[in-house]
Amino acid sequence: xxxxxxxxxxxxxxxxxxxxxxxxxxxxxxxxxxxxxxxxxxxxxxxxxxxxxxxxxxxxxxxxxxxxxxxxxxxxxxxxxxxxxxxxxxxxxxxxxxxxxxxxxxxxxxxxxxxxxxxxxxxxxxxxxxxxxxxxxxxxxxxxxxxxxxxxxxxxxxxxxxxxxxxxxxxxxxxxxxxxxxxxxxxxxxxxxxxxxxxxxxxxxxxxxxxxxxxxxxxxxxxxxxxxxxxxxxxxxxxxxxxxxxxxxxxxxxxxxxxxxxxxx
Amino acid sequence: xxxxxxxxxxxxxxxxxxxxxxxxxxxxxxxxxxxxxxxxxxxxxxxxxxxxxxxxxxxxxxxxxxxxxxxxxxxxxxxxxxxxxxxxxxxxxxxxxxxxxxxxxxxxxxxxxxxxxxxxxxxxxxxxxxxxxxxxxxxxxxxxxxxxxxxxxxxxxxxxxxxxxxxxxxxxxxxxxxxxxxxxxxxxxxxxxxxxxxxxxxxxxxxxxxxxxxxxxxxxxxxxxxxxxxxxxxxxxxxxxxxxxxxxxxxxx
Numbered sequence: 001x002x003x004x005x006x007x008x009x010x011x012x013x014x015x016x017x018x019x020x021x022x023x024x025x026x027x028x029x030x031x032x033x034x035x036x037x038x039x040x041x042x043x044x045x046x047x048x049x050x051x052x053x054x055x056x057x058x059x060x061x062x063x064x065x066x067x068x069x070x071x072x073x074x075x076x077x078x079x080x081x082x083x084x085x086x087x088x089x090x091x092x093x094x095x096x097x098x099x100x101x102x103x104x105x106x107x108x109x110x111x112x113x114x115x116x117x118x119x120x121x122x123x124x125x126x127x128x129x130x131x132x133x134x135x136x137x138x139x140x141x142x143x144x145x146x147x148x149x150x151x152x153x154x155x156x157x158x159x160x161x162x163x164x165x166x167x168x169x170x171x172x173x174x175x176x177x178x179x180x181x182x183x184x185x186x187x188x189x190x191x192x193x194x195x196x197x198x199x200x201x202x203x204x205x206x207x208x209x210x211x212x213x214x215x216x217x218x219x220x221x222x223x224x225x226x227x228x229x230x231x232x233x234x235x236x237x238x239x240x241x242x243x244x245x246x247x248x249x250x251x252x253x254x255x256x257x258x259x260x261x262x263x264x265x
Numbered sequence: 266x267x268x269x270x271x272x273x274x275x276x277x278x279x280x281x282x283x284x285x286x287x288x289x290x291x292x293x294x295x296x297x298x299x300x301x302x303x304x305x306x307x308x309x310x311x312x313x314x315x316x317x318x319x320x321x322x323x324x325x326x327x328x329x330x331x332x333x334x335x336x337x338x339x340x341x342x343x344x345x346x347x348x349x350x351x352x353x354x355x356x357x358x359x360x361x362x363x364x365x366x367x368x369x370x371x372x373x374x375x376x377x378x379x380x381x382x383x384x385x386x387x388x389x390x391x392x393x394x395x396x397x398x399x400x401x402x403x404x405x406x407x408x409x410x411x412x413x414x415x416x417x418x419x420x421x422x423x424x425x426x427x428x429x430x431x432x433x434x435x436x437x438x439x440x441x442x443x444x445x446x447x448x449x450x451x452x453x454x455x456x457x458x459x460x461x462x463x464x465x466x467x468x469x470x471x472x473x474x475x476x477x478x479x480x481x482x483x484x485x486x487x488x489x490x491x492x493x494x495x496x497x498x499x500x501x502x503x504x505x506x507x508x509x510x511x512x513x514x515x516x517x518x
Contacts, residue, residue: 036433143441152383156458158349158351160347160349160351161351161353162349163321163339163345163351164345164347164351164412165368166321166339166340167319167321167339167343167345167413168341168344168364168365168368168412168413168416169339169343169365169369170367170368171415174368178368179353179368179470182353182355183353183355186353258355259357259395259396260354260397260398261354263396263398264354264397264398
């Protein structure tokens, strides 16, 4: 039954369905905003758009939407790269060596269920307010998805790929660079994509830490203090757009570089 | 170059303490340039035997000798072809062919000529820049064969290489393999469970018993090449082998 619902309908019906809910939300929002008539609770769409179409204008001395977004993006990239540089080699080591796996596994299992934001107070105590604290929290968020996917990818490399290389005379280092890395790359990339998504969520939260004075998270929280709900919503929309855009970039690269993976099966 | 399999046995550990005999006392002496088929039912350990010869697994006792060298790890003189082709899907056909040379640090410009030569030997001219997923199963296996040949091994070990192919492609590849064998003068050790395949290809057929695999009989096949699968002589050899594997001495050990 559900099959016919998805396949039999004319093409335009699918496109209409897709936009139905967003349009409904927007209409409801605008109607509610008019009824409530209180910009401190629900500003009109127009006032949010007003903020969005002027991304370079300074907001209450806190910098512009664009500038703060770039600052946040920069922090995420640093934290994400640190996490990737630690997680990928560790994942490869754990995937290739039983000893390394046993050494790290139980400790990492212990850390894994801790939400990245639970580290905030500790990060503040250890590193004070600043980039290091944020990188620490962001890194904690990105680390595990990258590690687990790398491990998965390495374990998933076909045994005969490795054996074929051994037969052709490859040494362990060559097996790593010629077989394991390219063979696991699609899965590692997926881990990086997921990791970046979590890192992006973490940076916004980290920027709401007391004492921070820049970044999109800070812009939102300080706009709350000033009662600028339209800026809050505009900030949230920007966070969403950047998140989608980065995710899309990751997918695009995967589709171009790892075509073999889909076609191989 | 002679390849000697000497008193080879293999046991596997099964749930901790118990062991299962996989191979029991295999002795075979293979001459230079010979085409040997190892024929046996599923689970008789013929793949294990081949993997031990390749140096991918170690025997429980006995040894593999190539001339005077004991084989206990992969050796570039022994090439191997797997049933699942095991080509690298992220590499083009050419890049797959020269993979072994690349590992050896041979300069790029020297590799191009080699790739071309083996591409032609595989009958795949024009497919050098294709990816494995763009090729049929038969074509992929041809690439795998010349990838193994490109590093110039003395022996080719083939583990049911045509097992996943349809009958027509399979016959074609058997034919082409003999041609390549004739041109390159390699020694070939070819594992199969198909009597027809063994009789078509082999100089000698090593018939293994079910697990634990013993050598039941070594049958020389003295038919002229190219062999005609429909000829009376072919049918005779075929019947002899089929009778043999049904006899108690080859069905039980």
